[in-house]
Each structure stands twice: as structure tokens, then as C-alpha cells.
Amino acid sequence: MRLKGVSYDVGRVMGLNWRPDYHPRLVQRELQVVRDGLHCNAVRICGKDLSRLCYGAQTALDLGLKVWLSPELWGKSPQATLAYLALAADMAERLRKDHPEDLVLVIASECTLFMQGIIPGRTFSSRMKNAFSGDLVREGKHNGPLNRFMAEAVATARRSFKGSLSYASLIWEAVDWSLFDFRSIGQNRSRTGMSTCSSH
Secondary structure, three states, X not given: OOXXXXXXXXXOEEOEEOOOOOOHHHHHHHHHHHHHOOOXXXXXXXXXXXXXXXXXXXXXXXXXXXXXXXXXXXXXOHHHHHHHHHHHHHHHHHHHXXXXXXXXXXXXXXXXXXXXXXXXXOOHHHHHHHHHHOOOOOOOOOHHHXXXXXXXXXXXXXXXXXXXXXXXXXXXXXXXXXXXXXXXEEXXXXXXXXXEEEEO
């Protein structure tokens, strides 16, 4: 099945919550627009709060949309991120049981920048600066730590989630895609605002 979809933010958090206007009725109305106005058959539900993610995903599934569920805990340590992922995977499995073919769990997004511990820096801006001020990214030195974390993250998710997994990668992250069911690689967002996905 060919998928056409958009990313839908239920409350990403970096410094502040990007979705202060969140309300369940508004979420339902906007997801109906995604389906009926934009003629999508899929949606990536993004955000931090697990109850918001659950409601958004359940609403999209009830509307007949394929869901790529993308829990995002930004700016934290690998250990905190894994603990959060374990909770998200439990929630995702409960949703998947009623929609076994319609939900993909995206275990994380762009970890070299959005998570502490791979590229030096406590903040996103400092990690961005450090990524491109030296030879770290140019020589691929971030890929070893990234893939060690990916292996832990996939093992954590698969303890409870029995469906398909993916990861939302940066174009310069050399991810070990053998761990995943789908490849998801970001493209030029300023031009398209989209990412490409393919089955593995």
C-alpha cells in the first residue's frame, strides 16, 4: 500500500511545549482534515506526553489512518530516553493489538542532535555547533555511539511492542537499518517538509 501522510504535533517539547492549544476535540477535527482535506491515508503522531500521543494515535486509527507513532523525549540522557521508550512501547502495543496492521512505532528521532550523549553538548544549539565545527560528523565518529544506542533502544521497544519499528534519521546518520522494519531518512525539510520511508 502506498502511503501519503504528514507529521502531526500533539506537543513536542524543547524549552516549551510547541502545542499550547492542544484539546481533544481540536485534535479530532484536525485529523479529520488530514484524512478528508489533505487526502492522506497515514499520519505521524509526534510529541512528548504519552496520554496525548495515545489519544492522537487512537483517534487517527479510528479514522482509518495508518499511524506512525513517534514519542519524542528531547534533550535527555540515553538512560532517560530508554526509560521513556519502554513506557511508550507498552502504550503502543496496547494500541496495536486492536489495529495490528496499522501502527508503526518510531523509536526516536535524530538522536545525534535531539539526545544528549552522542555529540558533546548539553543543549541542542551546542550539539549543533559541535557537530559541524570539527571533524566529528565529517568523519562519521558519531555513528558508532548512535548505533550502540539504537541496538539498546530496539531491544527495549521489542520487549513489549510486537509490531514494526522505525527510526527518524538525519541524512548524515549511518544507521544500522538491519535492526528495523522500515528506513526513515529525512530529506531537505526547507524544500519539502517531508521525509522518505521505505521497507527494509
